[in-house]
Amino acid sequence: MSVVDRQEWDVVVVGAGGAGLRAAIEARERGARTAVICKSLFGKAHTVMAEGGIAAAMANANEHDTWQVHFRDTMRGGKFLNQWRMAELHAQEAPDRVWELETWGALFDRTKDGRISQRNFGGHEYPRLAHVGDRTGLELIRTLQQKIVALQQEDFKETGDYESRLKVFQECTVTRILKDGGRVSGVFAYDRETGRFFVLEAPAVVLATGGIGKSFKVTSNSWEYTGDGHALALLAGAPLLNMEFVQFHPTGMVWPPSVKGILVTESVRGDGGVLRNSEGKRFMFDYVPDVFKEKYAESEEEADRWYEDPDHNRRPPELLPRDEVARAINAEVKAGRGSPHGGVFLDVSTRMPAEVIRRRLPSMYHQFKELADVDITAEAMEVGPTCHYVMGGVAVDSDTAAARGVPGLYAAGEVAGGMHGSNRLGGNSLSDLLVFGRRAGWHAAEYAQGLAARRPPVDDAQVDTAAAEALRPFSAEAGGGGEPGPPENPYTLHQELQQTMNDLVGIIRREGEMEQALHKLAELRTRARRAGVEGHRQFNPGWHLALDLRNMLLVSECVARAALERTESRGGHTREDHPTMDRAWRNVNLLCTLADPTGGLAATDPARGQIRLARETTDPIRPDLLALFEKEELVKYLAEEELYE
């Protein structure tokens, strides 16, 4: 029916952040003709926002660091829910992935003896983060981008065409993964600039689309984070894993409205910044949980001495794990002791001289000065929790990054689940992108090459259905799709969705509120089918948003359903009605699948929802990995029968 441009590739990578670009480089170097599709311009992906660094046990700053120590830290951070084989591979391979970046031109900050400098970060036993000031993500993206260009230059020399083996389709969006029976056969996409549809026929597709933060009102995430890869996987029949785990960073800006949610780096507290409520009280002393009581200071005097003498004093409670600090801030604001714009005060101005602040925290000084008219050397910042990262994602094979149940589909980076368990450590994201981006590209290329002449054909009917789905927002006013009711404004729907997720499935969760959220999501889903747009298909943001809504609604339902199901608190999932961690839940994964396996969302009952939930017991942790921990520590996490197996 529809005339849609078609091209043949071996591997298609969806997303051009750290994971996607690393996957594309690997696939191309292994001989696969590789296409990258990204929603933004090449080099603008959300990875540029990463500040702190890349965690890798290179032992440049402390010779005792090894992959085993890194593995242990990662498992603790994730409260032992991590897919342990992923955590193992990640810790083992991260150093090679960082060193390789240097051979592609990256310029990290250096140690005195000329090696890559490594800095301390929360949850890491040794200084482990390779970094470039506070712009490590930008360096990572730029290095990978320039490596792609280098490969294109090689291809140009050989074939006369820069894009003969590796092409970036920038400002294009994939709306459906196409399948032949159970296997991947390609993707359906539109070009934002022209609004035209096109199909890339390929036996292997790597999802590297990042996270879901744009479903929440207050987030540190950029506009692209609409859960596209999560939704594409679901629609293709692949399950999502542990979607209830969403990390809220404790310190995002709360004012002005334009920057609400933008990150205020953890180093502010690391360098001596303190949190105060509207009464001027350092409230974190009231929020030290029992398990951490021995490790944190009990008085302001002791806490203040720690900065100079960490061996004889305990850490200030401002440096508790992210989830603890975020919950405390939330509680203070709810109790009416918040700052004028609904946060709390983070103060460095009374803690160190102005010139020290400007030297140690240059970008924070700049950020508050430029965007909030706040001089952080003279007054306190206002901060509050912000949605930062999703630990849940596509269920993948640890070694190959292959999505479960859909041959030809792979996932890497934030869109993949399992690696970080219930909570991610700072610095482990950039290394995750590189380690599993490479593995996804490698196995996707191998799979595609193994099929050789038996490539799965693209089904015309699926292409027509995808085109009709993508065009529906233009016929909303005519009651298109047989939906009764007036057309809806996609921007309004998006705002209501963000408010719902923020208020009802946010940092602190309650059974009643999550049930309410599921009702609201059902209503929004029905209304979203009438989301209408004005104008034509050429670079039309209203249309793009109307299409992204499908993904955000699917992913939001996964988060809400899984969060309702898990009756414990662990890492990035806090239940007010089940406030403690339960060892019985340690080895339980929650899997979300599409309720209607055909992927035809129209047929789905609006009230019952689109997502089906299943529990699964995880594989026991390998004994040699368990042996890296002391028994007394394991007792806190593992159930009796797991300990004695």
Next chain:
Amino acid sequence: MSSYEARFQVWRGDERGGGLEDFTVEVHDGEVVLDIVHRLQATQAPDLAVRWNCKAGKCGSCSAEVNGRPRLLCMTRMSVFDRAETITITPLRAFPVIRDLVTDVGFNYEKAREVPAFVPPPGLGPGEYRMFQEDVDRPQEFRKCIECFLCQNTCHVVRDHEENKRAFAGPRYLMRVAELDMHPLDAAAETGLDRGRTAQDDHGLGYCNITKCCTEVCPEGIKITDNALIPLKERAVDRKYDPLVWLGSKIRRRPAGGRAPAAD
């Protein structure tokens, strides 16, 4: 501390033409120009085309011209304008319009491909690179670039001279040449590639007459002219007129893997 109604003129159209459209729109405390564009999309012009991503001055997507001045929309606060003034937003002038505030920035990606990539030093494996902070400081300044292309847009060599685009890479990519030239371990010279000469011969360095417009608009505060273009010009000129200088610069290079920093 209040809201007010602001008057805006936003250029709307496509490659066939267009013009300024008037809007009156609410502005709240602390907002930036990009917030206002988003409010227009949500309430008055749902198909108004604009690029943006991080909204934190880190990705360089939302470049446009505000009252004729090249800026990032996300870093331009409304409080810098008089409440009574009409604020005009137009697309980047040096690049062809696609729609509304979105332009075709493909020129930049073409120029990026024309700069030969980093050449890894032979004989050094991953993990064996040794470089000193004082040697990487200079190229690191250029790697702060967020590729917003404001410098490319404002540079008068191409701003009103379409015909120069073929021969001129623009400040961003001349700076990339300088960055690679200053990389302590780049082995281009060993392969017979003289980066300084390519800047002159292949990337149009000679067109630049150091008016510093690029430096003025850089949101990252990179001293493009002083730290990248002028040093590059000095080297290119030296080499062009004095082959001995060029030879000397080759000999002075520290051996691959660099032990101690040479005293240059």
